[in-house]
Amino acid sequence: RKEVEQDPGPFNVPEGATVAFNCTYSNSASQSFFWYRQDCRKEPKLLMSVYSSGNEDGRFTAQLNRASQYISLLIRDSKLSDSATYLCVVTTSGTYKYIFGTGTRLKVLA
């Protein structure tokens, strides 16, 4: 089993739709969690950290469920510019090494 798993998609959604991605992790000692966005042929860029209490940044909401060992990303009112691959990232306590999921591809359609 991979340490971090994501549905590869693609998720094809119309503009204005709400879409949610989940990411599961296997190590219960995981400490920090992030969502990254990666555009085609570009480097990953930090979208948002994921906090235990959940956090929101504009149209984006991230949540953590430690009991079930998953994190989620909700995008409301999808824009064409949201089309990208979204990477789930997990770190383990006591290490600076990050474990990346393989990403979920989102296509927002006009």
Place this chain on the structure above:
Amino acid sequence: DAGITQSPRHKVTETGTPVTLRCHQTENHRYMYWYRQDPGHGLRLIHYSYGVKDTDKGEVSDGYSVSRSKTEDFLLTLESATSSQTSVYFCAINGGPDEGYTFGSGTRLTVV
């Protein structure tokens, strides 16, 4: 944007030749990382550094070596390139475990 640059951006090399990729940062961060990204595998850690002359292996370190003689530079060397090392290589830095990585723009390496 954070000061991290990679060079070269693109390289084509022949099997069996040595190749060195460079990562340069101006953020004075202690931690630097080399990842490779391949379809179906995502980003995989090759080596990382936690200080000058302090490096350690990641999950896919075979065939790669690294050096860090200065805080700002982290070099990745393929001693004898193979076709399986054709990939996109990303360097990353971070200032702390809760801060997230900042990535360089990547090096697209093709071994023919």
